[in-house]
Amino acid sequence: MATLTVPNPVTDQVITALEQAIGKEKVRTDLGARIARTRVPAPFPVHRFAEYMPDVVVLPESAEEVSAVLRIANQFRVPVVPRAGGTGLADGAVPLHKGILLDIKKMNKIIELDLVNRTVTVQPGLNMLKLNEYLAPYGVFYPDDPASYPVSIIGGRIGTSGWSLIGSRYGHTRDLVISLQVVLPTGEIVRLSDGGGAPKVRKASTGYNLKQLFIGTQGTLGVVTEATLELFPKPEAELAAFFGYESFADAYRSTGALSTSGLGTLAAVILFDERKVDYLRRDDEAYIPLPERIKAVVATALYGVEDEVRAAANRLFRLAKETGGEYLGDELSAGDWASRHDRYATPLHGRLPDGTVVPMSWHCEDAAIIYSELPAIKQKWHEITDRYIQKYGIFDNWGMFFYSNNPYKGWGDYLVEIDIGIWEQALNEETWQAWVNLKREITRATLEHQGSISACHGACREGDAEFIPVELGEGGFELMKKIKRLLDPNNILNPSKNYLHLAYVDEEVGA
Amino acid sequence: MGDEVRAAKPDVAANGHNGVREIEQEFVRDHLLQAYGCFSSGHKFCREVCPVYQVTRNEQHTPTAFHANVVAMEKGAARLEDVAENYSYCTLCGGCELRCPNTLFVGDFYRNRTRTVKLVQDMRAAATKAGLGLWPRWQRWVEATLQGKNEPVLDYENIQPVDPNRVADWAKDLPFSIPQGGENILFVDCEAAYHRTSLPKAVAKILHAAGVPFGLMYEQWCCGGPSLEMGYPDHARYLAEHNVADWKKAGAKRVFVLDPHDYISFVEMYPQFFPPEELPEFVFMIDFVAQLLDEGKIRFVKPIEKTVTYHDPCRMNKRLGKWEAPRKILRAIPGLTFIDVDHVTQWAYCSGAGGGFAVEHPDLAKKIADLRIARAKELNVEALVSACPWSERPLTSSGREQQLEVLDLLELVAEAMGLND
Ligand SMILES: Cc1cc2nc3c(=O)[nH]c(=O)nc-3n(C[C@H](O)[C@H](O)[C@H](O)COP(=O)(O)OP(=O)(O)OC[C@H]3O[C@@H](n4cnc5c(N)ncnc54)[C@H](O)[C@@H]3O)c2cc1C
Ligand code: SF4
Ligand code: SF4
Numbered sequence: 001m002a003t004l005t006v007p008n009p010v011t012d013q014v015i016t017a018l019e020q021a022i023g024k025e026k027v028r029t030d031l032g033a034r035i036a037r038t039r040v041p042a043p044f045p046v047h048r049f050a051e052y053m054p055d056v057v058v059l060p061e062s063a064e065e066v067s068a069v070l071r072i073a074n075q076f077r078v079p080v081v082p083r084a085g086g087t088g089l090a091d092g093a094v095p096l097h098k099g100i101l102l103d104i105k106k107m108n109k110i111i112e113l114d115l116v117n118r119t120v121t122v123q124p125g126l127n128m129l130k131l132n133e134y135l136a137p138y139g140v141f142y143p144d145d146p147a148s149y150p151v152s153i154i155g156g157r158i159g160t161s162g163w164s165l166i167g168s169r170y171g172h173t174r175d176l177v178i179s180l181q182v183v184l185p186t187g188e189i190v191r192l193s194d195g196g197g198a199p200k201v202r203k204a205s206t207g208y209n210l211k212q213l214f215i216g217t218q219g220t221l222g223v224v225t226e227a228t229l230e231l232f233p234k235p236e237a238e239l240a241a242f243f244g245y246e247s248f249a250d251a252y253r254s255t256g257a258l259s260t261s262g263l264g265t266l267a268a269v270i271l272f273d274e275r276k277v278d279y280l281r282r283d284d285e286a287y288i289p290l291p292e293r294i295k296a297v298v299a300t301a302l303y304g305v306e307d308e309v310r311a312a313a314n315r316l317f318r319l320a321k322e323t324g325g326e327y328l329g330d331e332l333s334a335g336d337w338a339s340r341h342d343r344y345a346t347p348l349h350g351r352l353p354d355g356t357v358v359p360m361s362w363h364c365e366d367a368a369i370i371y372s373e374l375p376a377i378k379q380k381w382h383e384i385t386d387r388y389i390q391k392y393g394i395f396d397n398w399g400m401f402f403y404s405n406n407p408y409k410g411w412g413d414y415l416v417e418i419d420i421g422i423w424e425q426a427l428n429e430e431t432w433q434a435w436v437n438l439k440r441e442i443t444r445a446t447l448e449h450q451g452s453i454s455a456c457h458g459a460c461r462e463g464d465a466e467f468i469p470v471e472l473g474e475g476g477f478e479l480m481k482k483i484k485r486l487l488d489p490n491n492i493l494n495p496s497k498n499y500l501h502l503a504y505v506d507e508e509v510g511a
Numbered sequence: 512m513g514d515e516v517r518a519a520k521p522d523v524a525a526n527g528h529n530g531v532r533e534i535e536q537e538f539v540r541d542h543l544l545q546a547y548g549c550f551s552s553g554h555k556f557c558r559e560v561c562p563v564y565q566v567t568r569n570e571q572h573t574p575t576a577f578h579a580n581v582v583a584m585e586k587g588a589a590r591l592e593d594v595a596e597n598y599s600y601c602t603l604c605g606g607c608e609l610r611c612p613n614t615l616f617v618g619d620f621y622r623n624r625t626r627t628v629k630l631v632q633d634m635r636a637a638a639t640k641a642g643l644g645l646w647p648r649w650q651r652w653v654e655a656t657l658q659g660k661n662e663p664v665l666d667y668e669n670i671q672p673v674d675p676n677r678v679a680d681w682a683k684d685l686p687f688s689i690p691q692g693g694e695n696i697l698f699v700d701c702e703a704a705y706h707r708t709s710l711p712k713a714v715a716k717i718l719h720a721a722g723v724p725f726g727l728m729y730e731q732w733c734c735g736g737p738s739l740e741m742g743y744p745d746h747a748r749y750l751a752e753h754n755v756a757d758w759k760k761a762g763a764k765r766v767f768v769l770d771p772h773d774y775i776s777f778v779e780m781y782p783q784f785f786p787p788e789e790l791p792e793f794v795f796m797i798d799f800v801a802q803l804l805d806e807g808k809i810r811f812v813k814p815i816e817k818t819v820t821y822h823d824p825c826r827m828n829k830r831l832g833k834w835e836a837p838r839k840i841l842r843a844i845p846g847l848t849f850i851d852v853d854h855v856t857q858w859a860y861c862s863g864a865g866g867g868f869a870v871e872h873p874d875l876a877k878k879i880a881d882l883r884i885a886r887a888k889e890l891n892v893e894a895l896v897s898a899c900p901w902s903e904r905p906l907t908s909s910g911r912e913q914q915l916e917v918l919d920l921l922e923l924v925a926e927a928m929g930l931n932d
Binding site for chain 1: 544547548550551552553554555556558559568569570571573575576579580582583586587588589593594596597612613615
C-alpha cells in the first residue's frame with residue numbers, strides 16, 4: 001500500500017536531501033522559523049502550540065525548486081504544507097501533521113507586463129498592494145481587493161479562491177486568474193488555462209477547464225508557481241455611500257433592491273445587522289456618534305468611469321432613500337471605506353460578558369447563503385453564539401455582515417459573516433472543544449438553509465471540514481477523493497485538509 | 512572628567528548563563544499581554560511596511576513573529592535561546608507600530624498601542640544579560656564605545672575605538688571659535704563628530720549666523736542610545752550619566768541636537784534614568800531652523816537649482832511623528848524643486864542604518880539602502896535629501912552606485928543661507 005494516513009517524520013536524511021536540492025540557506029530548522037509559521041489569524045488552540053509547528057521550513061524561489069521539494073516529500077512520504085501570506089482564516093496553511101512547510105513568499109517577481117493584451121504574469125509570492133504600486137504608472141490595476149489586501153498574497157488568494165470587496169464589479173480571484181503554472185504533488189510542472197492551455201486566453205473550449213480545479217484547493221492538489229492575471233483600467237472614480245435604517249428588515253429589503261438595481265458600476269453591497277451596529281457603537285470611534293434610531297447599515301460602493309459613477313450615484317441615492325435609507329454622510333462613508341481593510345480584527349475590542357476588555361482572537365464565519373435565507377440564518381447564528389457566550393464566558397459576539405458575493409453582479413447570494421471574539425489566553429481543551437462545537441452548530445444551520453460552508457476562506461477546520469461530505473453529497477465527495485488520490489498518490493500535499501484523509505482510508509479498507 | 516561619573520563602568524563580557532530561565536520569565540511577564548494583542552490578531556498589516564522583511568521576505572523577521580515567540584515561550588514551546596537571534600533583524604524604525612490596527616484603532620482609546628520596538632530592545636537586553644553571545648559585533652561595538660567614549664564610526668570593519676580627544680576636531684577650522692559650556696549646548700552626534708563633519712560645521716554656522724549663542728560640552732560622550740539598542744542598557748546609562756553631569760557642570764538649559772538618534776535617546780531614554788529637573792530642554796535642530804525661518808531670524812539668499820525628494824528619518828517620522836518641519840524648510844528654499852513622498856508612504860521606507868542593524872547585518876542593510884535609493888530614482892530627481900547623518904552614509908554609498916546624489920538637510924540650509932561662500 002503506497003498511501004499513508006499517519007505521515008512519516010522529517011528525518012535528518014530528509015533535511016540533507018532538501019539542502020542538496022535547493023541550497024542550505026533556503027532550508028531552515030530553527031525554532032524561530034517554525035514558530036513564525038505555526039498559526040494563521042483564525043482562532044488557535046494555543047494550549048497545544050507545539051503540535052502545529054512544522055519540522056522544517058523551505059523557502060524556494062522557482063517552480064523547479066518547488067518541484068524538487070515535492071519529489072523529496074514523495075520519496076520520504078512526508079507532508080508538505082504550502083504557505084503564502086499566512087492570513088487565511090480557515091487554517092489552510094497550518095501544518096496538521098508537522099512536516100515540511102513550503103513558504104512561497106520569496107517567489108515575488110513580476111515576470112511580464114503585457115499592456116497590449118492586458119495581462120500581468122507574476123510569481124505567487126507577491127502581494128496585491130505591491131503589484132498595484134507597480135502597475136499604477138501604467139493606468140491599470142489588478143482588482144482583487146480582500147480586506148486583507150495589504151497582507152495576503154496571490155498564491156494564497158488562489159489557494160483559497162478568495163472573495164474581493166469589489167467583486168460584484170470586477171469579479172473575485174477565480175475570475176481574475178487567466179492561467180496558472182502548477183507543480184503537481186508528484187513534481188510535474190503544468191500550465192493550465194480556461195478550457196485549454198493558451199496562457200493569455202480567457203475563454204476556451206479546447207480541453208477540460210482544469211484551471212478552476214486548481215483554484216481553491218487549499219494547496220491539496222498542487223502548488224501554484226506562476227499566474228497570469230487580468231488587468232483593468234484604473235477606476236477614475238470610486239464612490240462609497242453608507243446608509244442607515246431604522247430596522248434590519250428595512251435594511252434587508254433595501255439591500256435586495258440595491259443589488260438588483262442593474263447598476264453596472266456597483267462594486268459592493270454590504271449589510272450590517274443590529275448587533276454589528278451595536279458593536280461598532282460600543283467600540284469603534286467612527287460609529288459611536290451614530291444616532292440611536294439607526295439600527296442597521298448598508299454600505300455600497302461604485303467604481304468606474306467618472307460619467308458612469310456620477311449617473312449611477314444619483315440612482316443609488318434615490319433607491320436607498322425610497323427603501324428607507326438615510327445617508328450617513330461623506331465622512332463616515334469615505335472614512336470607513338478607505339479603512340475597511342484595517343477594521344476587522346482588533347483584539348482589544350473584545351469584551352467579556354461583564355464588560356472587561358481582553359485581547360480576543362477573531363473568528364470570521366464566511367458561509368455563502370442565498371438572499372431569501374439571510375434573516376433566518378441571522379437569527380440562528382446569533383442564538384447559537386449567545387448560548388455559548390453565556391455558558392463559557394470567553395467569547396464575544398461582534399455582529400454580522402452580509403456582503404454581495406456574486407461576481408460581476410450584486411444579487412443572488414451573500415457572503416455571510418458573523419464575527420466572534422475568542423479569548424485565546426484562557427483556552428483549555430474543554431473550552432476549545434466548546435468552540436469547535438459552536439462552529440459545528442453554525443455550520444449545520446448553514447446547510448439547513450441551502451448554504452455553502454465557505455464563500456472564500458475554505459473549510460479546512462474542525463467544525464467545518466467534517467461537513468464537506470454532507471454539503472457535497474456522497475457522489476460529489478467521492479469524486480473529490482478520487483481526484484485527490486489520482487494527483488497525490490502518497491498523500492503528501494497538505495494532508496488531511498478538507499477531510500481528504502478519507503480519500504486514503506477508503507483505499508486501505510478496499511472501498 | 513571621569514570623576515563626574517557616578518556609575519561604575521560596567522563590564523561588557525561579565526554576564527553569564529546563570530539565570531537564563533529567570534531572565535526569560537521576566538521577559539515573558541513584561542510582554543505577554545502585548546504579545547497576545549498581536550498573536551490573537553495575527554493579521555500582519557505591519558509586514559510589507561517592515562524594511563527588513565521587504566528585503567528578506569522571511570516571515571520570522573516580522574513583528575508578528577517577534578510577538579508569537581513570546582507566546583511560544585509562555586506555552587513552553589520555545590526557550591529564550593531558541594528565538595533570541597531573530598531579534599537582531601530589526602532596525603527599530605517603528606513603522607510596524609504605526610501600521611498596526613491595534614495602534615490605529617485602540618491605541619488612544621485603551622492606551623494600548625503595539626510596542627514592537629520596546630519588545631525587540633528588551634529581548635536584545637535579555638539575551639545579552641543571559642550571556643548568549645549571539646552578537647559579537649555589537650559586543651565589540653559597545654566595548655569600543657566605552658573605550659573611545661564615542662561610537663567607533665571610523666572603522667566599521669574592525670570596530671576600533673575612536674580617540675575621545677578628537678570629538679570636537681570638526682570645529683577647528685571654523686572662522687569663529689565655539690566656547691565650552693554655557694546655557695545653550697550643541698550636541699554633536701558621534702557619526703557627525705568623526706565622520707560627517709560637514710554637518711556640525713553647517714549647524715554651527717547656522718546658529719552663529721542666527722545670533723544664537725552656544726557652546727560645546729567639556730567632554731561629549733556617546734548619547735548611549737546605540738548601546739541600549741544593541742542590548743546593553745547599563746552601558747547606555749553609564750554614558751548618559753556622564754553627559755548629564757557634563758551639562759550640569761556647563762549650566763546647560765538647552766541642548767541643540769542635530770541627529771534624530773541622539774534626539775530620541777534624550778527624549779525617550781534619558782527620562783527613564785533621570786528626573787525631569789535634572790534634564791535640560793532638548794531642541795531638535797530641524798524644528799529650530801523652521802522656527803528661526805518663521806521668526807525671520809534666518810533667510811535663504813542663495814537659490815539652489817535642483818530637483819530633490821526627501822527621506823523621512825525613521826526616528827523622526829515613525830517614532831516621534833515629526834515630518835512637517837523638514838518639508839516646510841525644503842519648500843522655502845529658493846530654486847529648489849521639491850517632489851514629496853508623503854510621510855505615511857514613507858512608513859515603509861528606511862535606510863537600514865538604525866538599531867545597530869548595519870553593524871550586525873551589513874549585507875541586508877545595504878539592500879535596504881539600495882531599495883530606498885531606487886525608490887527615489889523613480890521620481891526622476893537629482894538628489895535625495897535626508898536629515899539623519901546615520902542614514903546618509905549608506906544612502907550615499909548606494910546613491911553612488913545608482914547615480915543619485917544624497918544631501919543633508921541642515922547642510923543644504925547652510926548653503927541656501929549663503930554661509931558656505
Ligand atoms: C484582516 C483580514 C481580512 C480578511 N479579509 C478577507 C476578504 O475580504 N476576502 C477573503 O477572501 N479573505 C479574507 N481574509 C482571509 C485571507 O486573507 C484570505 O483567505 C487569503 O486568500 C489568504 O491568503 P494568504 O496569502 O494569506 O494565504 P495562506 O493563508 O498562506 O494560505 C491559504 C491557503 O492557500 C494555500 N496556498 C498558499 N500558497 C499556495 C500556492 N502557491 N499554491 C497552492 N496553494 C497555496 C495554503 O496551503 C492554504 O491552504 C482576511 C484575513 C484577514 C486577516
Ligand atoms: S504587529 Fe499589529 S499589524 Fe502586525 S500582526 Fe501584530 S497586531 Fe497585526
Ligand atoms: S521596528 Fe521597523 S524594522 Fe523593526 S520590526 Fe518594526 S517595521 Fe520592522
